Amino acid sequence: MSEHIPADQPLVLGAFQFDSRLFLGTGKYATYPQMRDALDISGCECVTVAVRRIPQDEVPGERFLDYLDLDRYTILPNTAGCFDAESALRTARLAREMLDTDLIKLEVLGDQKTLLPEPVDTLHATEVLVKEGFTVLVYTSDDVMQAKRLQEAGATAVMPAGSPIGSGQGILNPLNLRLIIEQATVPIIVDAGVGQASDVAIAMELGADGVLMNTAVAAAQDPLRMARAVNMACKAGRDSFLAGRMDKRMCAMPSSPEKGVIGAGA
Amino acid sequence: MHNQTKLAAKMPAVEESHPTSGESVRINGKNQPWRPDWTVSDLLKELDATGPGVAVERNLEVVRRQNLANTVIQPGDALEVVRLVGGG
Numbered sequence: 592m593s594e595h596i597p598a599d600q601p602l603v604l605g606a607f608q609f610d611s612r613l614f615l616g617t618g619k620y621a622t623y624p625q626m627r628d629a630l631d632i633s634g635c636e637c638v639t640v641a642v643r644r645i646p647q648d649e650v651p652g653e654r655f656l657d658y659l660d661l662d663r664y665t666i667l668p669n670t671a672g673c674f675d676a677e678s679a680l681r682t683a684r685l686a687r688e689m690l691d692t693d694l695i696k697l698e699v700l701g702d703q704k705t706l707l708p709e710p711v712d713t714l715h716a717t718e719v720l721v722k723e724g725f726t727v728l729v730y731t732s733d734d735v736m737q738a739k740r741l742q743e744a745g746a747t748a749v750m751p752a753g754s755p756i757g758s759g760q761g762i763l764n765p766l767n768l769r770l771i772i773e774q775a776t777v778p779i780i781v782d783a784g785v786g787q788a789s790d791v792a793i794a795m796e797l798g799a800d801g802v803l804m805n806t807a808v809a810a811a812q813d814p815l816r817m818a819r820a821v822n823m824a825c826k827a828g829r830d831s832f833l834a835g836r837m838d839k840r841m842c843a844m845p846s847s848p849e850k851g852v853i854g855a856g857a
Numbered sequence: 858m859h860n861q862t863k864l865a866a867k868m869p870a871v872e873e874s875h876p877t878s879g880e881s882v883r884i885n886g887k888n889q890p891w892r893p894d895w896t897v898s899d900l901l902k903e904l905d906a907t908g909p910g911v912a913v914e915r916n917l918e919v920v921r922r923q924n925l926a927n928t929v930i931q932p933g934d935a936l937e938v939v940r941l942v943g944g945g
Contacts, residue, residue, distance in 0.1 A: 616943075616944060616945025617943040617944060617945070618942075618943040618944040618945045619943070619945070620943065626943060639944060639945055640941045640942065640943065640944055641941070641942050641943065641944025641945075642912075642939050642940075642941060642942070643939060643940065643942045644885040644886070644937065644938065644939055645885065645904050645906050645911070645938045645939065645940050655910075655941060655942055655943055656909065656910045656941060666941075668941070669944055669945070671944050671945065681914060681917065681937075682939075684914075684919045685912040685914055685919055685937070685939050686912070687919075688912040688919045688920075688921065688922065689909070689910055689911065689912040689939075689940075689941060690910075690941075756945075757945075803945075804945075805944075805945025806945065
């Protein structure tokens, strides 16, 4: 029967396109095999990675890249941990050299405690990276005007936080998210704050083009089961959005016919 | 670290022919003794950081892959050697 439902459009981000609208981070898993399996089960096609200094006294062991199938996944490097535009720009350029990719998830943070983005530096870094030919997916708060500024600056996608990074509090301001989505001329990918599968579904039902998550899967009691749950939630939320929900009503309306109930008069 | 300690011990011998020796370079935020004829490729081998997923910045500029072998580290250089790690 489902062949009667038209197929969804792929999500297009610059030169890239994805059938899965779920983006998964690669941090915080207990082991690399667990990360590999969670990515697999989640059905994601694009995964985020971070750029860090090589430790000079590292004990040789398993290598992260050995568990990341570079032929299968599009790698989206981030500038996580950068607290000023300059270090974010330098990180982006190093990532491009490493991966031969123009894709960058730009994060310029403003505060250690909340990890909320620094809006002025974020905008500035977006402008510079766009000029340098990057495909910029930019992390931002759920501020509607800032999202507008970032898309006007040439961001390929705007990535508002549902709630603070790693907090697992879900979508705290669905109204702002809807306002961002309604004015958007570029894809909106909810990034950060997602805590469980229903949060993914809610973001997608609000009309987000995708969801990026990491901790909700990696820090679940059973990460692989959560990876499966968010895979389904992302598809369910997307379908629910495309289906178009019914109008809300103040009072009840019966689903069963009101006429012909036994015991009543003719 | 082992290699670098050994080479640092040899420094006085090099000093005669290289008036600039005894100067340092900054690698990933740490000062280390500079050595003559030391390329970025050499450094990557010492750090066991060859292959894909590694990049180097020298004095705020990315060193392109094709230039790693012919980029000679100069006294006072600031280098960042990075790789990919798990992240969100």
